[in-house]
Amino acid sequence: MKPRLVIIGNGMAGMRAVEELLEAAPGVYDITVFGAEPNVNYNRIMLSPLLAGEKSFEDIVINGRNWYADNGIVLHMGAKIEFIDREAREVVSACGIRAKYDRLLIATGSDPFMLPIPGANLPGVVTFRDVMDVEKMLEASRTHKRAVVIGGGLLGLEAANGLRANGMQVSVIHLMPTLMERQLDEAAGYLLQRELESRGIEINTRANSKEIYGKDKAEGILLDDGRRIDADLVVMAVGIKPSVTLAKASGLTCERGIVVDDHMVTSDPAILAVGECVQHRGAVYGLVAPLFDMAKVVARQLANDADSAYSGSVTNTRLKVSGIDLFSAGDFSDAEGTEDIILRDAHRGVYKRLVLKENRIRGAVLYGDTADGGWYFQMLRDGQDISAIRDSLIFGQSFAGGGASQNPSSAVAALPDTAEICGCNGVCKGKIVTAITTHGLTSLEDVRGKTKASASCGSCTGLVEHLLALTLGDQYTAGEASKPICKCTELTHDDVRRLILARELKSIPAVMQELQWKSANGCSTCRPALNYYLVCDWPGEYVDDYQSRFINERAHANIQKDGTYSVVPRMWGGLTNAKELRAIADVVDKFNIPTVKVTGGQRIDLLGVKKEQLPDVWRDLNASGLVSGHAYGKALRTVKTCVGSEWCRFGTQASLSMGVKIEKMTWGSWTPHKVKMAVSGCPRNCAEATIKDFGVVAVDSGWELHVGGNGGIKVRVTDLLCKVETEAEVLEYCGAFMQLYRQEAHYLERTAPWLERVGLNHIREKIVDDTESRARLYARFLMSQTFVQKDPWAERASEGVHAHEFKQLAMAG
Amino acid sequence: MSEWLEIGVIADIPRLGARALTINGVKIAIFRTADDEIFGLEDRCPHKDGPLSQGIVHGRSVACPLHNQVFHLDSGMGADPDDGCARTIQVRLTGGRIYIASGAGQQAAE
Numbered sequence: 054m055k056p057r058l059v060i061i062g063n064g065m066a067g068m069r070a071v072e073e074l075l076e077a078a079p080g081v082y083d084i085t086v087f088g089a090e091p092n093v094n095y096n097r098i099m100l101s102p103l104l105a106g107e108k109s110f111e112d113i114v115i116n117g118r119n120w121y122a123d124n125g126i127v128l129h130m131g132a133k134i135e136f137i138d139r140e141a142r143e144v145v146s147a148c149g150i151r152a153k154y155d156r157l158l159i160a161t162g163s164d165p166f167m168l169p170i171p172g173a174n175l176p177g178v179v180t181f182r183d184v185m186d187v188e189k190m191l192e193a194s195r196t197h198k199r200a201v202v203i204g205g206g207l208l209g210l211e212a213a214n215g216l217r218a219n220g221m222q223v224s225v226i227h228l229m230p231t232l233m234e235r236q237l238d239e240a241a242g243y244l245l246q247r248e249l250e251s252r253g254i255e256i257n258t259r260a261n262s263k264e265i266y267g268k269d270k271a272e273g274i275l276l277d278d279g280r281r282i283d284a285d286l287v288v289m290a291v292g293i294k295p296s297v298t299l300a301k302a303s304g305l306t307c308e309r310g311i312v313v314d315d316h317m318v319t320s321d322p323a324i325l326a327v328g329e330c331v332q333h334r335g336a337v338y339g340l341v342a343p344l345f346d347m348a349k350v351v352a353r354q355l356a357n358d359a360d361s362a363y364s365g366s367v368t369n370t371r372l373k374v375s376g377i378d379l380f381s382a383g384d385f386s387d388a389e390g391t392e393d394i395i396l397r398d399a400h401r402g403v404y405k406r407l408v409l410k411e412n413r414i415r416g417a418v419l420y421g422d423t424a425d426g427g428w429y430f431q432m433l434r435d436g437q438d439i440s441a442i443r444d445s446l447i448f449g450q451s452f453a454g455g456g457a458s459q460n461p462s463s464a465v466a467a468l469p470d471t472a473e474i475c476g477c478n479g480v481c482k483g484k485i486v487t488a489i490t491t492h493g494l495t496s497l498e499d500v501r502g503k504t505k506a507s508a509s510c511g512s513c514t515g516l517v518e519h520l521l522a523l524t525l526g527d528q529y530t531a532g533e534a535s536k537p538i539c540k541c542t543e544l545t546h547d548d549v550r551r552l553i554l555a556r557e558l559k560s561i562p563a564v565m566q567e568l569q570w571k572s573a574n575g576c577s578t579c580r581p582a583l584n585y586y587l588v589c590d591w592p593g594e595y596v597d598d599y600q601s602r603f604i605n606e607r608a609h610a611n612i613q614k615d616g617t618y619s620v621v622p623r624m625w626g627g628l629t630n631a632k633e634l635r636a637i638a639d640v641v642d643k644f645n646i647p648t649v650k651v652t653g654g655q656r657i658d659l660l661g662v663k664k665e666q667l668p669d670v671w672r673d674l675n676a677s678g679l680v681s682g683h684a685y686g687k688a689l690r691t692v693k694t695c696v697g698s699e700w701c702r703f704g705t706q707a708s709l710s711m712g713v714k715i716e717k718m719t720w721g722s723w724t725p726h727k728v729k730m731a732v733s734g735c736p737r738n739c740a741e742a743t744i745k746d747f748g749v750v751a752v753d754s755g756w757e758l759h760v761g762g763n764g765g766i767k768v769r770v771t772d773l774l775c776k777v778e779t780e781a782e783v784l785e786y787c788g789a790f791m792q793l794y795r796q797e798a799h800y801l802e803r804t805a806p807w808l809e810r811v812g813l814n815h816i817r818e819k820i821v822d823d824t825e826s827r828a829r830l831y832a833r834f835l836m837s838q839t840f841v842q843k844d845p846w847a848e849r850a851s852e853g854v855h856a857h858e859f860k861q862l863a864m865a866g
Numbered sequence: 867m868s869e870w871l872e873i874g875v876i877a878d879i880p881r882l883g884a885r886a887l888t889i890n891g892v893k894i895a896i897f898r899t900a901d902d903e904i905f906g907l908e909d910r911c912p913h914k915d916g917p918l919s920q921g922i923v924h925g926r927s928v929a930c931p932l933h934n935q936v937f938h939l940d941s942g943m944g945a946d947p948d949d950g951c952a953r954t955i956q957v958r959l960t961g962g963r964i965y966i967a968s969g970a971g972q973q974a975a976e
């Protein structure tokens with residue numbers, strides 16, 4: 054039997070140690086993990102962007118359920134360990150789960166510190182430590198207006214910024230005269246305060262909280278100078294303390310934290326500890342970089358490399374408030390024998406200060422331009438003598454380092470291989486470049502996967518991208534998905550889609566205002582995209598902005614090269630009849646339509662209609678029951694069918710009526726790009742279902758569902774999604790697939806590139822594996838359809854909608 | 867000198883939209899921006915004659931409906947100078963009424 058390893062704490066340090074262990078000595082232990090939070094392992098640092106609406110929970114998961122399963126790890130979520138029975142070598146959870154161990158790793162992190170003032174335990178007072186705290190804050194921001202944040206340190210300011218981004222009025226209460234006084238000097242603290250105030254956050258320094266008042270819930274805060282600040286939400290972010298209760302109760306030696314030696318072993322040789330809960334050589338830490346260093350040592354100890362040892366870390370800090378660049382490292386108190394080098398550029402809002410002692414960097418504070426943070430930090434840690442470059446040191450590496458160029462890419466090129474790129478994970482330039490060349494990495498995601506660089510706080514992402522570009526040259530193109538929508542914004546399609554939902558933005562001006570569009574009213578790239586996202590996300594509420602649609606969708610017909618239009622009525626499942634054909638023939642005669650053509654989509658195209666004629670043509674077609682075929686739209690186009698078992702001697706199912714049912718359900722739907730479907734009655738596949746966005750192929754026992762195909766310049770054959778038995782299932786899967794595509798794809802991304810971007814597994818998880826998710830998507834699709842299944846031709850031909858579109862301006866008089 | 871012909875009121879054109887009209891056989895596009903400025907261009911894209919009146923209006927520009935080239939409404943110049951220039955038509959907005967220079971048709975047809 055393998056030795057048993059139990060880990061208490063499913064957080065950043067604990068799981069990093071497991072990752073390192075799996076790499077150093079795979080399969081050596083039977084691993085069981087207990088986590089008090091009801092979640093998989095996620096990136097706690099990213100709670101700030103999660104709160105600000107810049108990331109979703111899925112974005113910040115580090116190891117999903119699959120990771121535990123794939124590595125044979127037993128995970129107990131929502132299972133807090135209450136007791137360690139060191140004699141029996143067994144842990145016991147609050148809900149009664151027991152697990153025996155041979156080695157135990159404690160990684161319980163920290164607890165937020167609560168000020169012992171009256172009212173501190175009223176409802177409405179929250180801390181900022183885990184996902185549940187973020188949910189509470191988001192919930193409060195939806196129903197309430199005013200928040201107070203106690204604490205002007207890193208956590209408090211990130212909370213304040215996030216709440217402000219969610220539309221709350223925020224006041225920060227800070228005891229000290231300047232913000233983040235432990236990381237910043239006064240000048241930088243002032244610049245930071247000014248910037249936050251300009252974003253509408255009220256800052257009260259030298260303010261001491263005395264009491265939180267309120268009857269059944271927090272209603273505000275009283276300061277000891279008598280000031281009262283009303284608030285519905287009070288965030289307590291005054292510090293953290295190592296979580297040692299469990300270790301102490303089990304008799305392990307604890308002081309401020311759980312005491313460990315250089316091998317990360319506690320006072321019990323079978324028990325190791327890692328992360329914020331430990332105290333090593335008298336120090337406790339509150340940032341991830343040291344924890345990751347510790348995790349490496351823990352893994353090697355567990356892999357029986359007795360020599361590995363941890364010797365402490367020097368840390369640096371960056372604030373994760375988008376748009377504020379701030380870096381701090383080391384010590385900058387005015388000690389004897391220290392000298393300062395300071396650079397101020399008020400115009401650019403830049404402040405840099407280096408504290409030197411005996412020609413070595415002892416501390417660094419950078420505000421407004423932090424590009425050289427990593428370089429200074431490196432020299433600080435190495436204790437490098439800087440006398441030779443002292444004169445130009447403050448101007449940064451590209452200047453001091455010789456190459457006078459200010460171009461960031463050549464600055465990165467100039468870095469030595471040993472330069473640290475990712476501070477969180479301690480990854481240096483050489484390691485990244487080697488990983489790119491030896492493993493053939495081509496994207497940021499690849500580099501994160503292989504080296505962990507840029508996978509934690511993300512502030513080195515730009516550097517990593519420069520390295521990719523330098524190493525791969527022309528072969529590297531930043532992923533389409535990470536590019537801004539257009540030059541009116543820095544945000545990507547995904548960012549915008551998420552923020553529209555998170556901030557409940559319901560009009561194009563609201564999106565542009567709140568997300569700080571750089572142009573007055575967008576351009577012909579972003580406006581149609583935004584209009585689609587809003588149509589998709591707020592069915593029935595959003596008023597479609599037709600001025601943001603391309604002419605074809607505005608005129609409900611396809612513009613031709615001579616400025617005339619083509620008209621394609623819907624033929625459900627490719628089926629027509631004498632009455633419809635007669636109506637088409639009559640319209641062609643009456644309006645002198647020059648060309649009539651059978652399309653590649655099993656219907657009839659009337660080409661060369663003048664714009665002014667469109668409403669009249671439609672009225673005549675409507676009279677015989679013909680409606681718009683949306684041949685002009687980013688919308689459901691056609692559902693092609695073959696004759697199927699209704700007629701064909703090989704047919705196994707009624708493909709024709711199946712196709713008609715699908716088309717009746719999906720017509721009118723607006724989608725990121727056009728959507729085409731087909732139903733074939735047997736695997737001979739005469740309807741070409743396997744190059745459609747959604748293709749159905751009948752087999753003896755039911756229906757195969759295929760997704761993500763298209764014709765076009767780059768033909769893509771579908772992937773098999775799954776097999777179902779009944780017609781009702783075909784409809785449900787089809788509707789759910791449509792909705793998932795509508796919700797997730799970028800505007801102008803067809804199902805094929807979308808599928809390749811998110812992966813077939815993702816689509817299977819949402820539609821095949823998870824019954825509830827499928828039902829939800831399907832219901833949402835049907836709900837959305839109730840608002841759009843109105844024939845746009847009828848509205849314009851008979852109800853006068855958008856009449857101006859089809860008439861020339863009249864001359865007055 | 868030119869006389870001014872009334873061609874309609876500002877409400878006839880949707881914001882960020884355009885309307886077309888024909889004078890002396892010449893097709894003309896009248897645009898309205900988000901700030902209620904009015905501009906006129908000959909309704910013919912210098913690229914392949916696309917009807918500019920059918921394009922998407924943004925800022926003080928319009929994107930041609932056929933191949934998406936962008937033109938400034940005030941000067942008719944392509945946003946990319948290689949795309950050429952659409953002919954401008956003089957228009958005037960007074961008290962919510964839109965007027966066009968009476969010679970506009972000939973001028974454009976020259």
Ligand code: SRM
Pocket residue numbers: 611612613619621650651652653654655656657658682684690691729744745762763764765766767803
């Ligand atoms: C009319 C029609 C050709 C015909 O005479 O048969 C046609 C005409 C056009 N196709 Fe198509 N396609 C037509 C069937 C197809 C098919 C066949 C099919 O649907 O089974 C395909 C391949 C299948 C597919 O889409 O995956 C097809 C692949 C394309 C593509 C390439 C799509 C891609 O993802 O790569 C484009 C370009 C685009 O959409 O960006 C395109 C674009 C166009 C446009 C819209 C080009 C344009 O912007 O003006 C043409 C509009 C003409 C008009 O004004 O009516 N058409 N086009 C067919 C109309 C079908 C209908 O009843 O609605």
Ligand SMILES: Cc1cc2nc3c(=O)[nH]c(=O)nc-3n(C[C@H](O)[C@H](O)[C@H](O)COP(=O)(O)OP(=O)(O)OC[C@H]3O[C@@H](n4cnc5c(N)ncnc54)[C@H](O)[C@@H]3O)c2cc1C
Pocket residue numbers: 061062063064065066067087088089090097098099100101132133134135160161162163181182183208211296299327328329330338339340341342344371373477510
């Ligand atoms: C909002 C926020 C922003 C931050 N930003 C940064 C940053 O920019 N840079 C940086 O370096 N650091 C940052 N940090 C700090 C960083 O997140 C922590 O240093 C890191 O998460 C500590 O890792 P850990 O594993 O020791 O503790 P945690 O990640 O907290 O993990 C401990 C886990 O153990 C669980 N646990 C506790 N007791 C028990 C028990 N008895 N039984 C079972 N499970 C238990 C807890 O529920 C928790 O999930 C930030 C922290 C927060 C909250």
Ligand code: SF4
Pocket residue numbers: none
């Ligand atoms: S194949 Fe090309 S030319 Fe023919 S209809 Fe399609 S887009 Fe137009």
Ligand code: FES
Pocket residue numbers: 911912913914915916930931932933934935
């Ligand atoms: S005709 Fe205007 S861009 Fe081609």
